[in-house]
Amino acid sequence: MTDTVEIAVTINGRVHRLTVPPRRVLADVLREDLQLLGCKIGCDQAVCGACTVLVDGMPVTACTTFAFELDGRAVTTIEGLAAGGILDPVQRAFLEHSAFQCGFCTPGMILSVKALLARHPEPDERLIRQWLNANICRCTGYQMIVEAVRTTARMGSG
């Protein structure tokens, strides 16, 4: 077994050449190596969704994704969403609807919604709720989050 793996991964638009142990997970690379602390780890076993990031546009749980799997792929974290300081429409909708409380689940939730709207620009209520099943929020009761998703979808700018 090799001790380390060389990978080239695009993170928030910038290519990083990294040397990682095979067991190292994406969440640790983001948080510890790159100081992208917006990726939160809640359950550490792909249940709560707090660590959700986008890999080639698809939501994945960074806590259970090996870094070596990302060679040649593009990762978007919450830090990469607001281009040039302009908030993404999903971020704006979360702000406007107060779709957060403690905020620990929020980065993962926003990225998850981003992926939803990319695939389904006009999700119905059922689909929104189903999709959000992947992200636990213990504070809000989800209603304001669902409203934020509806608003973004209506604006057609997910």
Add this chain to the structure above:
Amino acid sequence: MDGVASPFRTPVVALDGPDKVTGAARYTFDVSVPGMLHAKVLRSPYPHAGILSIDTVRAEALPGVVAAVTGADAARLPDPYYGVAIRDQPVVAIDKVRYVGDVVAAVAAIDEETAYRALALIDVQYEKLPAVMTIEAALADGAPVLFDTPVAGEPVKLGGGLISLKEPRPNVLCEFGYTHGDADAVLARSDHIFEDCFHFSRINHFHLEPHVNIARVTGELIELWSCNQDPFVLRSDIARIFGRPANNIRIHASYVGGGFGGKSFCKMEPLVVLLAMKAGRPVRLCLSLDESLLTLTKHAGILVLKTGVTKDGRLTARKSEIQLDGGAYSDASALTVVKTGYRITGPYRWDAVATRAYAVRTNTVPAGSFRGFGGTQASFASESQIDMIARRLGIDPYDFRCKNLLALGEPFRLGDSGIDSDLAKGLDEVVERLGYRQRARSSAQGHKARGMGLGIGIKDGGGTGNHAQALVKLLPSGRAIVSAAAVEIGQGATTTLSRIAAETLNLPLDWVRYGAIDTDSTPLDNGTHASCGTVVTGIAVMRAAADSRAQVLEFAAERLGCTAAELALDNWTVRRGNFAHPLEPMIAEHYGGAGFEFIGRGMVKVPNDPKAPLTAPALFWMPNWVGAEVEVDRETGKVQVVHLVVGADSGRSVNAVACRGQVEGAALQAFGQSLFEELRYDGVAPSNATPLTYRVPLAGDLPHCYEVVRPRAGRPRPVRLGNPARHPGHASRIQGYLTSNSMPGYVRTTPQDYPQ
């Protein structure tokens, strides 16, 4: 969502919002200190056992391991025990373990992986002891006892005539007693007496940010970066445990990633300090979510209520016997028992009341504060029985409640403050939204049956005789820093407290920043709990802002050669008649250099009253109303909430959107517990203490129709706020008891309370 109009003029903007939607928000989870080690904890596999020996030699020899601590290290501390009022939980198990998950040893190493590996090298010899896993088993004759000798601490202080006992019997941690009138005599005269027993389940807080602490010990100074909700309570605990003066303890708080009571009071913090001392380096301990499930729960309980009613449906007397499962250690059981016992009467009028409530020790995860602090347990049993009695007497549960509800202004109990919300009006609004009167309360179609149910809860808000201090610093530019110890846990304290200061100072909200919390410089409070953030801390902030404003006006009056009374402050400009004088140049001219800060101080102490049962009347009441329509599949047993209406009277909200968020979030927690959420014990260990198997509500569980109302049920009243209570309604005919909850971060106020 229209409550009473806000007293404030400026629109509310969540000040923590931009940080939270961009990932910039920093939690204790994100804190890193140079040179820090990482710790992991070895936990007991047995519910009850003596520790014969612990050998950490092999663990300590593992490369990368810096220190290991065991009960032997804890035993050498000046006071190794913690807990609220009654202190029986050791920093690390000393001689004995009392539940599966109890802390037996801890290791600090260069990384978490090494610390984990080291745990496997620790050799512990146990002598297994018989365990008591349930309340019944713990109270049985000859049951094994968790503690052989009395533990440290005192019973909770209560008003005259009430009973508060510490360790009155084996395996009983504490006892609460309240009587008013002669309940036996009144029951004997009642037309009907109903006795019912209710079992309340055990749940976990499941805050997504785990318990996480970083400790650094430098000379005499102990520093902690803690996710704790109560920085100053923690400071006292650490000072006592380590025998250091409190000015040598420094607690830093950050954003808290959810708590719900799970991060109230002392938890892992002293263990991390102990490790840092032994290692001679900073140490971070971040529990896993699995471990959080083994750290604290909400009290399970058995509640027996004996309630008398006249034949025309008037409640007469209630006798209650309440046993809460406190688990292995005290934590906040002593307080929870008081609140459950006191709130068991619900928002109703009684001729006589007799209540006994106990916390029972069992070999299970310790139980402590959880959103509403005993209120849910009480409301669940009380409201369930109200429904059952109504049904037995053939009275509509709505009518039955209305007939017995306390009126506006009527004291909750003799010596306590009057109910400050129109409870019947609030119930009416929920009933209206639900369509309770328009349709049959129950119906069936094929194998699916529907039913509607109502519930009311009430909680004394703001803590008992609570107090807080605050500072407002006004910079030369007119920008302000609000300094108070209410931590931002998602309730909106940052925004709410800043808004109070901004309004008092006539400044734009975004000119105010909520300062970092550091016990070295932040003024003290009693902790971020008991729904006190807006009303208690809020008043302190308001007074601090008013004090700083008075200083500014004094300064300007002196410069302008007039009296302060002639001046008004508006957007950092002083107005005198038709003339406006900008403050910034005036300050620059007089002080030069870096300018000057006007530092206002404010404090509040809710007066004690020896006649009040809990030593001080409730500062305000937090009523909740719930209405639910539920569908049950009689073939599969599947329960679906079709329509859920929850209401709470938040008075005049300082932060209305935060109020709505609190109601919705709290109600969904109660919804989960009503329908499926439970930390289950099958045998000696919880059978589902993992994130995957411990099932919390998901977005897909939301009721089809979920409405929140904030009825205009109150009357103008002094500044108050609310925090979370959880109080149940009961959806007819199902096991589901929908528990509404309530809200941190709202203020009720009359405009005259605010400086104009």
